[in-house]
Amino acid sequence: MKNKNYYGYLFILPFFIVFATFSIYPILLTFYYSFTNYSGMGTPEFIGLANYKRLVTDTYFLQAFINTWYIWGINFIFQIGIALGLAVLFSDIRLKMKGLGFFRAMFYLPNLITIASVALLFGILLGWHHGTLNHLLLDLGIISKPINWLNDPTTARWSVALIGAWMWFGHTFIVLMAGISGISNDYYESALIDGANRFQTFISITLPLLKPIMLYVLITSLIGGLQIFDLPMLITNGLGAPQGSLNTMVLYLYNQAFRFNNYGYAAAVAYGLFIITVVFSLITFKAMYRKSVN
């Protein structure tokens, strides 16, 4: 018998070549660089664990870590809150909301706009003396003097978080709608017959049966959230101002590598970020495992 099994390997080889060249090799190279003082030019010099020692005592990285969680936290609460509310509204068998297709498209739209346009748009909306929002609030008499939204740590973080929520709630809405439509209508009909009100239906039927989907949304959002970069980068011109409050972990990494040319240290930051992601993924997996046991 001739063994033709190797053909299979041959066919999957291209993937592995590409994967090794563009994923494995850079990952290993980054690991090597994290032990050097590579500045992007010339030859890297081996400096042992110095970069990692610096990383664990780096207050700016700690600040970036806190910022990232702060922004992602607000973002997620609003994103899932709005999406869940809308999903429940649209799937309510008593309300029979019309125009689901239209709204779904409308909600999803912000997700399709390039982040550069979003940053520009909100830069103009949230401007201090010439911003649309300030003019509106002043005209309505809600505030008496313009607020410098993007120049105060709290409002800047909230702005970025809410812009993120605005961009992503449509996506989450669609995922949750899919999850809800997977719940059999029988439950709702029997609940209706038993005289349950909307709140009770939501708490006792929708929410428990939606848990796996919610967990999925949580994990994907967390992975994306730990990598928040583009919006703070564009809004603050890469500086992470005001007072470093928009300096996220990836922005910090970017600045160390491509602005300050500290490639070695940036590589160490990348591995720090990697370890953080692994830790939080493990925590989430643990939570998921316990849930499935229950």
Next chain:
Amino acid sequence: MKKLFLFLLVSVLSFALIACNSGDSSSNPGGKQKLTVWSFTDELQEPIDVFMERHDVEIELTIIPIADYPTRLRPVLESGSGAPDIFTGELAFIKDWVEQGYWENLSQAPYNVEELKGDFVDYVFDLGRGSDGNIKALSWQTTPGGIFYRRSIANEVLGTDDPQVIGEKFSTMDGLFAVGEELKAKGYRLFPDEGAVRWFAQGNNPQAWVNENNELVMSEGRINHFDYAKQLREMDLTAFAPEWSPAWFAAMDGPINYNAGWDAVDTNASNEVEVFAYALPTWGLHSVLKMNTDVTSGDWAVTNGPNPYFWGGTWLGIYSGSKNKDLAWEFVKMMTHDEEFLTNWALESGDVLSYLPVTEKIKGDFSEPFLGGQNNYTFFLNQAESINPGLVTRYDQQIDNFFGNMVSEYVDGVKTKEEAIQEFYNLVRNAYPQIKTPDQK
């Protein structure tokens, strides 16, 4: 119908494939020599067209946005594959790059540019020099800055629009503020934003950010800058239109909305305000002011600020691994010291050149209609003479960013002056651990 669609699809695809293929193979039609140039602006396109006409060669210009430029260029230079024959450098990173081996050494034969030393504006020539003393890149332009102001407003408020007289008023920070007060009384604003004074923070004793011992230099002028910026805010002399924002551009051509309800100022003031002046370098005239004005064209003039400064500039060098160095050198030669070409170029574009034989020729009767017929050429050349290239370090762009940021936090009242300075030192150390800050001594 479906078949027709498929047929169309296949033909489009195959056409695209063929087109791509032929594009590759015919990249050298008729054996023409080919050069590749990388830059971050399109300003080289016209010279390239001229050069192609003169030499019957093909030049391909690749433009990469300035923000990505160093990141895109560095790998190809490092690896040598796909690297351009000529690439430009901007002021922000020229100091880094002249230290590397990427640019051909122009001081040695066959280039021998040292012979041209006296023909160029000093600071421009010297910025292309590495610490080993060799010239790596040349520039055709000089980019000193001045203060561009509106003649009509000057006439109304100051009683004159003569650049000489106004330049005298502007020659100290206090004079600048005094004019600002006069303008404010008539409902105008001195500058669009507070960043505009950053060029004048140096005072009359300018120093490099980082000295030869790798120490950060915090001069008295820089510390004073905190106070000047705060003063500018407290006296309400700007229109709060941040640099490069839509309002900033709009204010060049007429009144902009101002602070409806801002209670720190006179409530009787109108909601519209006009900006008097912009601090901009040579290129600001052509690429910024002219591009964004319509009504106010011809109503401008340029004069000096409290001290000379410069901003930006494009240097040009040959990639040391290039296979077409002769041709590349021909292009650099044309761009930087070809009298005929540069004369046409300067008269056409108004670019202020660094090549003295040409500037000597044209500066005498130069007249810029946009500036009401003013001879801005002579003005800028005079300013260029007082620029010291030793002040530029490879760290300037980032350090200026940090500094500007801390100044605004102080002005906003978030930090005290001491806190802001301390935070500034921390930021510098974080970005460049090798630099010693004054608080470490």
